[in-house]
Structures are given as C-alpha cells and as structure tokens.
Amino acid sequence: MSKTMIKYPIHTQEILNVNGDEAVAYAVKQSLVDVVSAYPITPQTIIVEKFSEFVADGLVHTQFVPVESEHSAMSACVGAAAAGARAFTATSSQGLALMVEIVYIASGMRLPIVMAVVNRALSAPINIHNDHSDAYLMRDSGWIQLFVENVQESYDTTIQAFKIAEDERVLLPVAVNLDGFFLSHTLENIRILPDEAVADFLGGYRKVARVKVDYYDEEVPHMLNPARPLTFGALDLYDYYFEHKVQQVEAMKNVPAVVREVNEKWQELTGRKYGDGVIETYGMEDAEIAVVAMGSSAGTIRSVIKKYRERGEKIGLVRIRLYRPFPYEDVGKILSNVKVVAVMDKAIGPGSYGALYQDIVSSLYDLSDRPLTVDYVYGLGGRDLTQDMVANMIEQVKEDVRKGRVENKIRYLGVRW
C-alpha cells in the first residue's frame, strides 16, 4: 500500500494503491468495528488476511475471531452483534452457502451486521471465479444487498454499509457485493478519508437501538445485558412468526431513502457519489434501448454505450446498486419510455429466468406501454464479457425492436454451441 496525498472537498484524502479486498479491509479498519469473525475463502481471502495483519500490528481495537467454518463465522457475528458490537464478516460462494442458515437468523433478529460477499460461482463443478450465483442464493434472506462497480466503490460502500445497517429506521444486516477477481484482486488507486472523518461519519462506535418489552418500565438497549436480560431468537410459531416477518418487510421499505441519504452525505464528505445511491444511470434521458446490469460489468457496458452515443444512437445503461430491497418503482419510471430492455444476469436459474430479469419484468408489468425485454445470461464462472459481446447484444436487441417482438427470451453471451 503506497500513499500519496491529495486535497479534496473537505478532507485531505490520501491515494492508496490497493485491490478490492484490501480496500474493504481498510474500510473495516477505519469503521471502528468491534468484532471481525471470518473464514478465508477465495477470492475473499485477502480481506481476512489483510485485516488480521491490522489486528496483529495493533492498529485496531477489534476482536478478531478465527473460526473453523463460515457457519461459525456468521454465528460469532450474530453473537457479537446481539451483545451490542459492530460486527463484520466476509465470504464467497460455498462459504456463503454454508453460512446461509445463520444469514437468515441475523436478519430475523434485526442485527446490523455488515458482510462483504466477494461474488464467486457456486459448485458443482468447482469454480473460484466470478458470477452472481452466491448473491442470488441469499436473495430472499432479508439482507440488504448492494453491488459495487469498482475498487473505490468497494471502499466507499463498506463504510456506508455500517451507517445504513445501524440506522434506527433500518436495523437490518447489509451485504456488500463485489465481483471476485475483477475487483477483489485488481489494483486500483483509490482515495481514502482520514480515520477521524470515517469515525465522524459513522458517529463513533455502534449505538444500540432501544426496545420496549412488557417486563421493564423503560426502554432497554436491544442487546444481551446481564443487568437487563432479554431473550433473543426464542420460539415463534403461527401465533407471531408472520408478524415478525412483516416487521422485516416494513423495515426494508425504509431502506432506499436511507441509502440515498447516506449517498448524499458521502458526496458532501468526499466528492464522490453513485447515482442516487440506489440506481446509477448513464445516457437514459432519451434512451430507446436500455441495458440493465449490476457489478463490475457496468464499466465494460458503459464504454460500449459511450461509443454508440458518440454515433448518436440512443442507448442507455441502468446499473442497479441496491438489489435488495429492489427499487421496482424507480426502475419502472426510468424504463417507461424505452423500446427494449436487455437485462444482464450473471447467474443462471435452471428452469427459470435470471433473477434480475424477473425483477425488471415485475417493475415493468404495470406500465401501460411496456418495452420488449430480453434476458442475457453472461459471464458464468468468470467467463469474460468483451466489448464485442456487448455490441453484439445491442445489435440483437435493435433487430428485436425492428421486428417488434422477441424470440428466445433467454440468450447467452459467450457460450459455445
């Protein structure tokens, strides 16, 4: 990590040469995290490695809990967060699959844990490279899911995630998704805030929400506390399970507003923002063709669209940054005037459409004048997405618009026949 200094709006921001994993580890270092529990798995390994170096060097006060599996990593985070700590973990692919039981418990207990998910394909066959099948696996777990495009955004979003998770209106865990290897192992110069500025932004250490229960006269902290005992995660049958799930759904409704606020505050602090925090658009003002994508591929697609734009063709990009809760209404508004939408899914749903495609179609159904839609599955198991493929895709959907209908709703980019 080499550093140079640069002056930016409020703070002097250093330039740090890091890869995506190191950027996340650095963000966690600055975020006054009390407990980190993780098990190293490719391509997330560097996060845990780098962070354990910070711990060994005495640069953080964090309790680092090395565990024997991801199931235990998430369990330790649940315990720590229930005890009032700010907790962080990181995982990928099979690791996430192993911890998914506790992933549901974390959101059900409303514990604001932050997790970096360095996206990687799920087995079998074993593959260590990037696609979004692990993120889709935890889609309905009640976690907030953010997708980042580059290393700088990985750093920024990790810090933002703590603020979003711990907001009184939210109190839900957040997963920050960054593409394996494309971001996790790629060096980039990023701008970082001074430690005090991050601490300030987060309002210091975690502040625990207060709850009212029948047997205490006053509101008590939502945490395990021998002086004020509470029962976490007790049995909840048909009498109350439904109500508790509705609570989670209602909390999710507050998330987009909080994400937007945090995005604005971050811009005041750093000069950087990502669309409105929820969706980032490029060239959508007058677009007739829209491409929808998530994660690092957005960069490739944007550069192709830029070339088309220079030739005067009306093509735009919609990058979904907040995948859960999904911004259905906003997407519907943005896509209401286009002729065709090409949705890019970096995971496959055997016997179904891609998950992102289904969400996009749900956003469009209530429009009076619906655009054509196509699901493009690409990049599975780390397969490259080239500019030629994107251009080819755009040519295909232009042809669909000319014909006025879509044959083959699911298409593949880069598969051999």
Place this chain on the structure above:
Amino acid sequence: MSAPRGWKELPLGGLAYRLSTDVKTGDWRALKPVVDHNKCTKCMLCWLFCPDMAIVWDGEKIQVNLDYCKGCGICAHECPVKAISMVPEFEEV
C-alpha cells in the same frame, strides 16, 4: 392472556416481550406426578433432573408446581426409592 398483538406492537427482531413464566405449560400434561412423602428420602434427584423446574422444595418437603409440569415422568423415573408415581391427569370415564 391479552389480545394478540399486531406487528407494530411487537419489539424488534422476535424478542420475547413477556417473561417465559407467563406461559403456563402445565396444560400440555396427560400424566401428573404424585409424591408419596412417606417414601421420599429428600435426596433431591427429582428436583435436579426436572427439565421444567417444576419440582419445588418448600423447606420441608418436595412439591410439584403443576403450572409448569408437562408430565414427562423424568422425576418418577429417576427417583431411587420409587416415591413418585405418574397418575392420569383426568379420571377415565
């Protein structure tokens, strides 16, 4: 028991908002333990093994708190002098 609560009145994250002693689990019972105090040696093994803390020591002898006894029969099984017998909760008609 008060009326069931809506989602807005429940504390966060499935916290138990009442004490577990409010839930009387004794009505799950089909058999109830009856202690023969003449046989009882006050060894307290029944008290030790009761999973519901339904065996109570009142200072002189063993008592059963029938509000919480689920009638599992562990006390009768563990009693070394067979001072506890499990009898039907209701008379058969």
